[in-house]
Amino acid sequence: xxxxxxxxxxxxxxxxxxxxxxxxxxxxxxxxxxxxxxxxxxxxxxxxxxxxxxxxxxxxxxxxxxxxxxxxxxxxxxxxxxxxxxxxxxxxxxxxxxxxxxxxxxxxxxxxxxxxxxxxxxxxxxxxxxxxxxxxxxxxxxxxxxxxxxxx
DNA sequence: GCCAACGTTGGC
DNA sequence: GCCAACGTTGGC
Numbered sequence: 259x260x261x262x263x264x265x266x267x268x269x270x271x272x273x274x275x276x277x278x279x280x281x282x283x284x285x286x287x288x289x290x291x292x293x294x295x296x297x298x299x300x301x302x303x304x305x306x307x308x309x310x311x312x313x314x315x316x317x318x319x320x321x322x323x324x325x326x327x328x329x330x331x332x333x334x335x336x337x338x339x340x341x342x343x344x345x346x347x348x349x350x351x352x353x354x355x356x357x358x359x360x361x362x363x364x365x366x367x368x369x370x371x372x373x374x375x376x377x378x379x380x381x382x383x384x385x386x387x388x389x390x391x392x393x394x395x396x397x398x399x400x401x402x403x404x405x406x407x408x409x410x
Numbered sequence: 411g412c413c414a415a416c417g418t419t420g421g422c
Numbered sequence: 423g424c425c426a427a428c429g430t431t432g433g434c
Contacts, residue, residue, distance in 0.1 A: 390415040
């Protein structure tokens with residue numbers, strides 16, 4: 259099993275939105291970055307655990323845990339001209355963009371904030387904390403996963 | 411709202 | 423294939 263972190267802006271789709279979805283499950287669509295696409299298409303497996311991270315908000319940080327329940331499949335929001343993530347270069351016969359489905363495992367008891375994570379020497383080298391990191395989907399090592407959970 | 415960092419695009 | 427211009431991300 260592998261561990262991941264996925265970012266979402268709570269104004270767009272937050273942890274409570276996931277909690278309120280049918281079966282607490284949501285397709286993670288709209289990602290238009292090749293590195294993130296490759297991970298969703300090729301690497302994420304059913305049962306993998308995911309930190310749900312709130313970005314671009316007053317207090318950015320990890321707010322919950324989700325789980326991959328469906329492995330990579332084409333993101334058909336790219337085919338819909340009315341969708342904000344429409345991409346005319348993605349062809350249904352040769353899809354450019356992929357998504358996975360994730361289901362809520364649980365909300366954390368509290369937000370583990372970015373500023374708190376930055377202060378932990380144990381997390382040195384974590385991708386989330388690297389300068390200029392903009393990936394919305396990234397792997398988390400087992401050690402970092404366990405350490406972060408111990409902060410809760 | 412600012413701006414640094416980074417990815418993508420497209421002319422050459 | 424290079425690289426300048428542009429758009430986006432995301433913390434602050």
